[in-house]
Amino acid sequence: MITITLIGAGNVATHLYNALKKCEKVAVNQWFSRDLTQISKYNTEVSITDNLQELKESDVYIIAISDDAIEDVSKQLPFDNRLVVHTSGSVRLYDIDMKHHKRGVFYPLQSFSKAVELNFSEVPICIEALRKEDFNTLKTIGEALGCKVHKVNTNQRKALHLAAVFANNFTNQIYRLAHEICESEAADFDILKPLIKETARKINTVSPYKAQTGPAKRGDKKTIKKQLKMLDNDMQKDVYELLTKSIKQTHGQH
């Protein structure tokens, strides 16, 4: 049994706690939040605290808090040389205080919403660790959660985190612009949802490069001109122009 102390009470920490408590090979020993009211409803099932000095001994300490606070909290941990990991996509492994020689990263690459329950089998975990046995401990936790586990280095993790901003935030903003365009003519955005689903599904079997279609890919200047003329919103126009240019660049159209 791997024992875990969870530090933090945000989206990631709360989703992790609810998933970890169902796992057989791991046990959450204690849960820390500086604001105890955030986790007080769990006090019948797990030991909770808002005092770092009261932290019990565990095999792993998972720090799931905002990026800016990780370094500071890791310094305040009242022990040396235990396995301490954070869950951030962009914070350096070495930002965990160096008195914890056993450092690691346990980065779940998924979009977490407090309201929506998450199926952890759909959450890839990117793991970094300095020592092989720490990697194996983190891998066991990831697999106990039903996750797919990936060994990454710091640069790979940072690239994945940045690519995730494109794949999640920017894709979602493209959906938003599509929504606006529908609304401008009182067309039902729901009609686009099967296309959005199919667009995401397609790249499971072909690369985004091969999946591309449409006027920019074909170099169809007439349609591009016609569509640009339809857009009367500057931001929509700018996005249309830049992504058309980007597709042309990718596919060698000029």
Place this chain on the structure above:
Amino acid sequence: MITITLIGAGNVATHLYNALKKCEKVAVNQWFSRDLTQISKYNTEVSITDNLQELKESDVYIIAISDDAIEDVSKQLPFDNRLVVHTSGSVRLYDIDMKHHKRGVFYPLQSFSKAVELNFSEVPICIEALRKEDFNTLKTIGEALGCKVHKVNTNQRKALHLAAVFANNFTNQIYRLAHEICESEAADFDILKPLIKETARKINTVSPYKAQTGPAKRGDKKTIKKQLKMLDNDMQKDVYELLTKSIKQTHGQH
């Protein structure tokens, strides 16, 4: 039984033919292609022709050819006053020659790849018609295919078609840029696929506006600056900056 003459042999026509031939309430009477070799393998199951003068009588003529050719082909149809429809997202209903008083549009809003079989229950059909009975005929065909059928006007159809360029082509290009960023550090793009799937899934329950998260939405200047610094490709940087600006505009961050 509704009889159909299919005109064209591209992606849409071929997918339509293969789906229509399985339907109970409709029958493809004849299939026209100016290049007969495109459809000759079907000649044991349907009457094929490359001569518009040989077209038989049907209840509906579906013109599924490139936008530019629709008007011209509709002019060449050797009969008057039968129901003639096209399948385009952007061509005007009135581009179908006016001697066919029964005109309509039967626009399947989905991404068609020749290689990938399509489940028509995932294809919304946008229908335009001048007469109620023609609308009903087209609706019956759509429903026979298992499609969800939507009544739209020309402006709505054009808006949907333009929004589809965003939701499909531009989204796919965002995936491509994410792929490039992964590759630049030899990180595995597959790790992003569950996030891409979840991003598309999420808007089934919440609007893209509500689904947005991330540094631009939060107005987190520090992370935005750090991430821009990581990008050494101009196009990736331009897209990052523009979509960050767009998210900020949508969510009132400055």
